[in-house]
Each structure stands twice: as structure tokens, then as C-alpha cells.
Amino acid sequence: MATVSRVLNQxxxxxxxxxxxVHEAIEMxxxxxxxxxxSLSKKSSKTIALIVPDITNPFFNELALAVEKVTQMYGYxxxxxxxxxxxxxxxxxxxxxxxxxxxxxxxxTNTLSSNEIDQLQVPLVALDRFxxxxxxxxxxxxxxxxxxxxQALLQQGCTKIMHIRGPKGLWIAEERCQxxxxxxxxxxxxxxxxxxxxxxxxxxxxxxxxxxxxxHPDIDGIFAGNDLMAIGALRVMQKRGIxxxxxxxxxxxxxxxxxxxxxxxxxxxxxxIYEMGMLAARILIKKIEQQxxxxxxxxxxxxxxxxxxxxxxx
Amino acid sequence: MATVSRVLNQxxxxxxxxxxxVHEAIEMxxxxxxxxxxSLSKKSSKTIALIVPDITNPFFNELALAVEKVTQMYGYxxxxxxxxxxxxxxxxxxxxxxxxxxxxxxxxTNTLSSNEIDQLQVPLVALDRFxxxxxxxxxxxxxxxxxxxxQALLQQGCTKIMHIRGPKGLWIAEERCQxxxxxxxxxxxxxxxxxxxxxxxxxxxxxxxxxxxxxHPDIDGIFAGNDLMAIGALRVMQKRGIxxxxxxxxxxxxxxxxxxxxxxxxxxxxxxIYEMGMLAARILIKKIEQQxxxxxxxxxxxxxxxxxxxxxxx
DNA sequence: CTGTTAGCGCATTCAT
DNA sequence: ATGAATGCGCTAACAG
Numbered sequence: 001m002a003t004v005s006r007v008l009n010q011x012x013x014x015x016x017x018x019x020x021x022v023h024e025a026i027e028m029x030x031x032x033x034x035x036x037x038x039s040l041s042k043k044s045s046k047t048i049a050l051i052v053p054d055i056t057n058p059f060f061n062e063l064a065l066a067v068e069k070v071t072q073m074y075g076y077x078x079x080x081x082x083x084x085x086x087x088x089x090x091x092x093x094x095x096x097x098x099x100x101x102x103x104x105x106x107x108x109t110n111t112l113s114s115n116e117i118d119q120l121q122v123p124l125v126a127l128d129r130f131x132x133x134x135x136x137x138x139x140x141x142x143x144x145x146x147x148x149x150x151q152a153l154l155q156q157g158c159t160k161i162m163h164i165r166g167p168k169g170l171w172i173a174e175e176r177c178q179x180x181x182x183x184x185x186x187x188x189x190x191x192x193x194x195x196x197x198x199x200x201x202x203x204x205x206x207x208x209x210x211x212x213x214x215x216h217p218d219i220d221g222i223f224a225g226n227d228l229m230a231i232g233a234l235r236v237m238q239k240r241g242i243x244x245x246x247x248x249x250x251x252x253x254x255x256x257x258x259x260x261x262x263x264x265x266x267x268x269x270x271x272x273i274y275e276m277g278m279l280a281a282r283i284l285i286k287k288i289e290q291q292x293x294x295x296x297x298x299x300x301x302x303x304x305x306x307x308x309x310x311x312x313x314x
Numbered sequence: 315m316a317t318v319s320r321v322l323n324q325x326x327x328x329x330x331x332x333x334x335x336v337h338e339a340i341e342m343x344x345x346x347x348x349x350x351x352x353s354l355s356k357k358s359s360k361t362i363a364l365i366v367p368d369i370t371n372p373f374f375n376e377l378a379l380a381v382e383k384v385t386q387m388y389g390y391x392x393x394x395x396x397x398x399x400x401x402x403x404x405x406x407x408x409x410x411x412x413x414x415x416x417x418x419x420x421x422x423t424n425t426l427s428s429n430e431i432d433q434l435q436v437p438l439v440a441l442d443r444f445x446x447x448x449x450x451x452x453x454x455x456x457x458x459x460x461x462x463x464x465q466a467l468l469q470q471g472c473t474k475i476m477h478i479r480g481p482k483g484l485w486i487a488e489e490r491c492q493x494x495x496x497x498x499x500x501x502x503x504x505x506x507x508x509x510x511x512x513x514x515x516x517x518x519x520x521x522x523x524x525x526x527x528x529x530h531p532d533i534d535g536i537f538a539g540n541d542l543m544a545i546g547a548l549r550v551m552q553k554r555g556i557x558x559x560x561x562x563x564x565x566x567x568x569x570x571x572x573x574x575x576x577x578x579x580x581x582x583x584x585x586x587i588y589e590m591g592m593l594a595a596r597i598l599i600k601k602i603e604q605q606x607x608x609x610x611x612x613x614x615x616x617x618x619x620x621x622x623x624x625x626x627x628x
Numbered sequence: 629c630t631g632t633t634a635g636c637g638c639a640t641t642c643a644t
Numbered sequence: 645a646t647g648a649a650t651g652c653g654c655t656a657a658c659a660g
Contacts, residue, residue: 035413037637099349239577351653
């Protein structure tokens, strides 16, 4: 019995012939090891959890794919948890998972206080969070990315640009909003009313844009904090019979595949989503296996991709 | 120790005062039970898995919400597994989960052979599958639903209706296609060329529709096997400058929220997604707990919802 | 009503 | 190089 354990884990000495025999027996008996017993004994489930706020957002799907790929390579299982933006659900998941010897978390949500996170007792890496001392963070250069977008809008003739921002208090939403402000705050047409909150949701963004066009019909540029909201804005333009990009130019943020499926195709600030997911997973596993981390805060570069919703030359 | 177990599980006799004292101790020590040990002992993890082919499809998200809701009510955890249409991934999940004492599966995929499913050894309920003898099935009345859509198209003046079907061999796709055929097969304009395969994906549907419009520019009605594909078709119309619903009318199938976010809003055959999810979960739990099932095959009613992509009167 | 005991299936000493 | 013994934290059967 101990011998079988040895060959399964490739640990300790075991004669070559015995290995062979064990494998034959396994085959014959259709034996599969019991992960639960293994977990109990090792105090580890070889499982990590990826916690996301909205599973229908393709951004998180791509992230999940990336995470799953590398965790699997290292022999870990990953389980996907969708909180639907509810902190209660998130806490519930964390609690349940901890009772199951979860080895680590990748948090792509921002609902928990840093206090709660510190008490976690389980390895953790955060996506799109503000610099922690204690937990590794991965994000793209949000402020810089936002500037990229607004600058393009400006250069391409926009004379009144609105911003659809993400949730208040959410780090990445603030940063992207700041990037927008950096470039337009001092222009004479600017007013804070040009910033509306879409909570990163298509529907809310649509409603907000629809409303602001009542009072500001002369807006000719829209920078959205993510692609979903940009698409929401695009819908509104179509509904109102406003031509994109002739009358209004739109740029989103994320670079999700859905952006290429709408018409006109969405211009966007593309994050290296897949790489961010892989990096997060690698770092988490390093942390779980107690290896030293070189860096705590990873900032990825973005790329401005101009497609059908902007009037770019060339 | 056994007493603690008793109060936690509310099983067996235990004095009221003792219960109190145990709870105080739990509070004091911040004790949380170890689910892994519990699972090992009970040979059950109190968790079930919902296996879906494409997590970005809002249909499955709504399903997941429903399933999660009822499983949680019964004290189960549910874990979401996205196979991304890969049978290999699906098998991998099943294997891994079985080794973790998973209590049951809800399969919203159709990749596995019924043979494999019979060997599963774990309670299972299937969504949108053909009538099994052994496993409970839930689906909507696909053929009837399809007829609902095509009939409306016909009545509202369409004289050449194409169908974007789902994957070959997939039961629900076949049924919906049959429903289409039921109504149009004998009409003089009909030709099998009017049926294209979009594999239930937005992108593939777009490409297929784009292609068929080269040879059949006089199509004035589109019935899509799901909403995602219908939206793909809508995109193509917009790209080609074809007015919807004036020149072409479109009806999808599913009733996902996304359908209300596009412009014009999508007409569709709405399935009771949430109810289907809840029903699936209830049945699975019944099966896990060895309660008798009254019925094996549940067929839900659909509702035709006409919105902006059709020219309905009233 | 409560404490003692054995066993769930594995990994990990320690002998041999 | 291999087998026997112990423990992971819990539940269930049994005594008391």
C-alpha cells in the first residue's frame, strides 16, 4: 500500500519491476486515487479558485482560460467562482473553499476590504487592485491606457468627449477616469457632467449615455472604461440614428473578442488579458510553493487598437 | 468531540445547555469544520457540478444562477465547469471531480456518448438531451418553439426564410431545425441551401450568413437556433446596410438578456431558463438523496416574444 | 444524553 | 527496496 503511494507520487525508492507491477494492478482494478483522502492527509487540495465578478464578460472568460492553462500545467485544478458583484456571495465562496483546503485565490474582484484580505490566511494574488504591501498585484497601466485613448480621440477631431466610467471606488475605474481627466480637464469645453457612471455594465452604460445625450447632444467622442460599456454606447448611437464614427467616435477598454463582433468593430485599448491570467497563476503557484517573488506589482502595457468606431487616418 | 459533531449536524440527542456551551467554544476558538475530513468520512462532498459548453453565453449564466440558488438552499455547493466545447476538457473535469466525491452532475453539454454517461456511477441530470431511459432530462419544446418562430415570420410577410442551425448531431439543434422544416419544406421557394450551420456561436453564424447572402440576397426572414447566432445575423445586416426589420426579419431562440441590449431589440422564442435550472437542480438533489422521481423527461413551454427585429402587428 | 472507539483512503515515518 | 504502523479531522456505532 505504501509502495503504491510511492509509485503514484514518484517519491522514494521503489524497484523498477515493482513499479511495473503496480501499474498493471492499477490498470486491472481500474483504480483511481481518492483525492479527498489525499487532501486530508496533505492538508492541501491542489486546487485554486479564480473569483470573478461577472462571468458573462468575455474579459473574465479569457482570463479563466489562461489561468486554467497554467495551473493545470503545474498539477493544480482551478475552480471558477462567479460572484455576480455580490460581496456576500464572495465571502460565502471564500469561507466554503477554505473549509476544503483550497490552496490559493486569484481575485479579479474588488469588493473585499484590504482588511479582510489580510486575514485570509491563504495565498492570494489580486488583479487590478491598488498596490498592496502584502499581496502580489497584476494590472495594466490604466491611467496611461486611458490617455492613449483620449489622445487619439482628440487628434482625430473630437471637440467634446465624454467618459463612461466604472464603479466608484474601484481602483481601475478611478485610474482610467484620471487618465481621461489628465487630457481634458483644462480644455474649455470640459465639465464634470461629461463623466457618467456605467458600473462596467452594458445596460447601465446605455442608460447613462442615453440620458446625457438629452442635455449634451453635441458630444462627438466617447471613451468608455471597458468594452462592454462602449458597446452599450454604440447601441445608443444606433438607436438614436447617430452615425459612428462619422458623428461620434468611440473607444473602449479591454480588447475582448466581442469588440470585433459588433458593427462597426470597436476601437479599444487592449490589455494583454491572456498574459495577465497566466502571470497571475504563475505567481500564485510560486507563492503557494513558498518560492520567493521578485516583484509584487506587475504593470502590463496596453495597446491602442483602432477599428471601426474611430476615424483614424492610415 | 462526538458531541460537537452532533450539534454541528443537528443529529442525535444533545442537552440544550451543552449545545450552548459548544457554540460558545466554537465562537471562542473560531472553529470551522473541515469539509475534507467530513467528505472522507461521509463519502460525499455535498457539492455538485454544472457542466456548460460556453460560459460567455448568457443562457448558461442564467442557468448557473438558478442552479446555484436551489443547491444552496439544500446545503450543497455547486461548481461551474466550462468545457469550451471540448470533450477532452469535459472528461478531464468529470474524472477529477469523481476523485473528489462529487455528488452529482448537471450536464448542459452534449459531447459525451450515452455510453460514457451510463458508466458514470454518479447521479446526473441532463439538459437539452434526447430522451434517455436512465437519466432525467430537461428541455423546452424545441420543435414546437421553432414552429412558433417560423410561423410568425411567415404570417408577417416573409417570402424566403433561412435557418441558422446549431451543431450537427446536437439534439436541440436538430429539433429546432425540424420545426423550421415542418413549416417551410413544402413551400416552393424552399431549398436545403437555406439552412446554414452556425454552431451556436455568434461569429460562425455571422460568417455563414454573410456567405449565404452572396447567393441569396433576397432572403427576408431569418430564424436562428439561438439568440447569439441571431445577433450575429443582425450584425451582418447592419454591415450590409440591410434594414431590420423592414427588409429582413429575425427571430432567435433562448430569450437571453443580451437580446434586449442590441438595437433593434431581438425577437425571440424565450425558454424559461431560470425555471429549467431550478428544476434540474431539484431533480438532481432528489436523485442524490435517493428519492423517487415522478417523471423522467421534462418538456418546458416556450413563449414567442416579438420585439424590434420583426414586423409584428399590434 | 455523552464519551469512547473504529474507520474513511491516503502519505509518511520507522523498522526490516 | 518494501511492509507495518500512525495520523489527517470527521462521522457513526456502541457503551455507559
